[in-house]
Amino acid sequence: MGIWAVPLIIVVLIICIIGFVSVKKWNKAEAVIGAQGSQIPAEIEDHPFTLNPIIWIALVAVFFIGIVIFYYATSS
Numbered sequence: 682m683g684i685w686a687v688p689l690i691i692v693v694l695i696i697c698i699i700g701f702v703s704v705k706k707w708n709k710a711e712a713v714i715g716a717q718g719s720q721i722p723a724e725i726e727d728h729p730f731t732l733n734p735i736i737w738i739a740l741v742a743v744f745f746i747g748i749v750i751f752y753y754a755t756s757s
Contacts, residue, residue, distance in 0.1 A: 692745045703734035
């Protein structure tokens with residue numbers, strides 16, 4: 682586990698940053714939606730998945746797991 686401690690910490694930090702940024706954007710989007718009534722902004726309507734932090738976190742986790750699998754597949 683020693684070899685993967687630093688990369689795992691980096692991945693956890695990236696996931697935390699994604700979470701904080703998405704909460705910040707969500708609060709901003711709520712303020713915009715609250716000011717406009719019940720209208721959804723065009724950016725969110727056109728690209729609803731870009732603000733979804735679950736998708737971004739899953740992509741980061743899959744990328745990290747892929748690196749680990751590739752490392753062990755090529756080392757043996």
